[in-house]
Amino acid sequence: MRIAFELSGEHPTLPRADVLGALEAEGVALRKVSFTPELLIVDALRPPRRALERVSLSRFVDRVLAIGAWSAILRAAARIPLAGETFRVRAHGPFSPAEKRDLERQVGGAMDPRGRVDLGDPIRDFRLLRHGGAFLLGEALLEVERSDMEARKVARRPFSMPISLHPKLARALVNLSRCPHDGAILDPFCGTGGIAIEAARLGMTVFASDLQEKMVKGTASVLKHYGLKGTTFVADVGEVHRHLRKVKAIATDPPYGRAASTRGEPPEDLYRRAFSAFKALLPIGGYAAVVLPSEEAIRIGEERLRLEEAHTMRVHQSLTRTFCAFVKVR
Ligand SMILES: C[S@@+](CC[C@H](N)C(=O)[O-])C[C@H]1O[C@@H](n2cnc3c(N)ncnc32)[C@H](O)[C@@H]1O
Incomplete structure (x- = not known):
């Protein structure tokens, strides 16, 4: 399973170390690790939820659905079955508010028509991120409890x-x-x-x-x-x-x-x-x-x-x- 950690950017290296420390602590085997200043992506074998919940200096932890050019993201979005489920798509990254709205609308529009948009409390929460020169489409596994902290x-x-x-x-x-x-x-x-x-x-x-x-x-x-x-x-x-x-x-x-x-x-x-x-x-x-x-x-x-x-x-x-x-x- 490929997982993306949306790093908080509060420090250049500590947020990444926080994730890797949490995963190592819980014995999660990593097949591959890659990162940009904003994202850490790991290929992990069935990580227990408690390992992901330990993370502190990230904002969201997402299951990666697709990484690639815009057309690949739209194709991946169209393949997600959403029968009877509510969903939302939120873009996060160096986008202007107008760009964000446009990207969210395009991905939302490509999705399974059996799904229903719910911006408040959806069952499926999709994240659209910038990843180097490409895009990443993910599904939020959890939001880090930053307000509790x-x-x-x-x-x-x-x-x-x-x-x-x-x-x-x-x-x-x-x-x-x-x-x-x-x-x-x-x-x-x-x-x-x-x-x-x-x-x-x-x-x-x-x-x-x-x-x-x-x-x-x-x-x-x-x-x-x-x-x-x-x-x-x-x-x-x-x-x-x-x-x-x-x-x-x-x-x-x-x-x-x-x-x-x-x-x-x-x-x-x-x-x-x-x-x-x-x-x-x-x-x-x-x-x-x-x-x-x-x-x-x-x-x-x-x-x-x-x-x-x-x-x-x-x-x-x-x-x-x-x-x-x-x-x-x-
Ligand atoms: C920087 S503070 C710790 C702050 C702590 N992380 C917190 O969240 O409040 C350092 C602490 O070390 C304690 N301390 C100083 N000398 C010590 C010693 N020789 N042995 C044990 N504790 C000591 C002080 O009483 C002080 O509470």
């Missing part, structure tokens, strides 16, 4: 501070950790619990800890608020292995210097202790997805784990955050 933004949670990652980035970090839906995941710098919430929503067994008791209590309260389960405890990152044996994966956003508290410890020392703990807690092949503020911090990580990928985001002039995935190889 927006609603879980820190300012709207019962316990919040400005340090929290946006839920969509927290979810992407969980995907980079390759933790399967039934795996155990740890956030040892849990802060306000943003990563714990997203991991718990995906069904994982969640462990969340922090040096500060108020953060741990806050994380426990937000998990409860959303009806989610998780084990929370107070611990310095260097002591986490006393509370836990192994976990399948780690997803975390450590303090990044001045703004976040390290209780006076130089950040490099903290990262050294943290990565040693990650190495002790992960099995061979296990991933740690970590947001890091500097090349130096990444280098410290690489002394203990193998860096698989890194996606840098500029937050403001003096702060960049790099979403890294490390794997334990020995």
